[in-house]
Amino acid sequence: MIDINITLEDGTRVCGWEADTPLTPFAPTDNYYITYKQVFSEEECKEWNDYLLEQEPLLLAEHITSSGDGLTGVGPNTITSRYGYFNVLSFDFHLVAKLKAEIIKGVKTILELSNNRSWTDTLYANSWFNVLRRGEGMDVHAHGYHKHSFYGFHLSINAKETATSYFHPIKFEMSAFHIPNKIGELTLFPAYVSHGVSENRHEAHRVSIAGDIKTSSWLDDPTYGQEGLQKLAVEVGTV
Numbered sequence: 001m002i003d004i005n006i007t008l009e010d011g012t013r014v015c016g017w018e019a020d021t022p023l024t025p026f027a028p029t030d031n032y033y034i035t036y037k038q039v040f041s042e043e044e045c046k047e048w049n050d051y052l053l054e055q056e057p058l059l060l061a062e063h064i065t066s067s068g069d070g071l072t073g074v075g076p077n078t079i080t081s082r083y084g085y086f087n088v089l090s091f092d093f094h095l096v097a098k099l100k101a102e103i104i105k106g107v108k109t110i111l112e113l114s115n116n117r118s119w120t121d122t123l124y125a126n127s128w129f130n131v132l133r134r135g136e137g138m139d140v141h142a143h144g145y146h147k148h149s150f151y152g153f154h155l156s157i158n159a160k161e162t163a164t165s166y167f168h169p170i171k172f173e174m175s176a177f178h179i180p181n182k183i184g185e186l187t188l189f190p191a192y193v194s195h196g197v198s199e200n201r202h203e204a205h206r207v208s209i210a211g212d213i214k215t216s217s218w219l220d221d222p223t224y225g226q227e228g229l230q231k232l233a234v235e236v237g238t239v
C-alpha cells in the first residue's frame with residue numbers, strides 16, 4: 001500500500017492509502033481516501049459553537065436515554081449518545097445549508113479522485129454533534145462496514161490541541177494519519193476507517209459536528225434494520 005499525502009488545487013488535503021498495481025490475484029486493490037479542507041471561518045464556527053452549546057441541554061432534557069455512544073467510550077450522559085434522536089442537518093440554523101453544500105462538494109472531489117466521476121446519486125445524511133470537555137477523548141471506533149458503507153464526516157467547531165487519528169482498515173497494518181482538529185475544517189472519511197480523538201486537555205470544549213452520508217439505495221433498503229436513523233436522515237444533495 002502507498003500512503004497518500006497530497007494537496008489539491010482548491011486547497012483540499014488528501015491522505016489515506018492507495019493499492020499498488022496488484023501483481024498477484026490476491027494482492028490488495030482497495031483505495032481509501034480521507035480529505036480535509038477549511039470550509040467555515042472562525043466567526044462562523046463561533047456561531048455554530050454558541051448555537052450547539054445552547055441546543056445541548058435542551059436535547060439532553062428532551063431525550064433522557066442514550067441511543068448508544070457508538071463505541072466512542074464517551075458514555076450515556078453525552079450529547080454524542082443522543083445521535084439516534086436528532087439530525088443537525090434538520091436544525092433551523094442559517095449555516096446548515098452551507099454545511100450540506102460543502103459535504104456535496106467534498107464527495108464530488110472524492111468521486112473525482114477515485115475515478116468514479118460517472119457515479120451519480122442523491123445523498124442523505126444523519127448528523128449529530130459531540131462536546132468533549134477537559135479530560136475527555138474518543139475511543140477508536142468506526143461507522144459501519146457493510147454493503148451500504150459510504151462516507152462519514154466531521155467538522156471541527158471548536159478545538160485546541162486535539163487530533164483525530166485515522167487508522168488503516170486492515171488490522172496489523174500500522175499506518176495511521178493524525179490530523180490536528182482545526183476550527184472550520186471538514187473531514188470526509190470512508191465509513192469503515194476507524195478513528196479516535198485525543199484527550200482534550202483544555203478548559204475550552206472540543207466541539208464537532210459529525211455524521212454519516214448515505215446513498216438513496218441505503219435509504220430505500222427496508223432490510224437494513226436502522227429504521228430510526230433512516231427516518232431521521234435528510235437529503236443533502238445530488239452528485
Ligand SMILES: [Fe+2]
Nearest residue numbers: 141143195210
Ligand atoms: Fe466517529
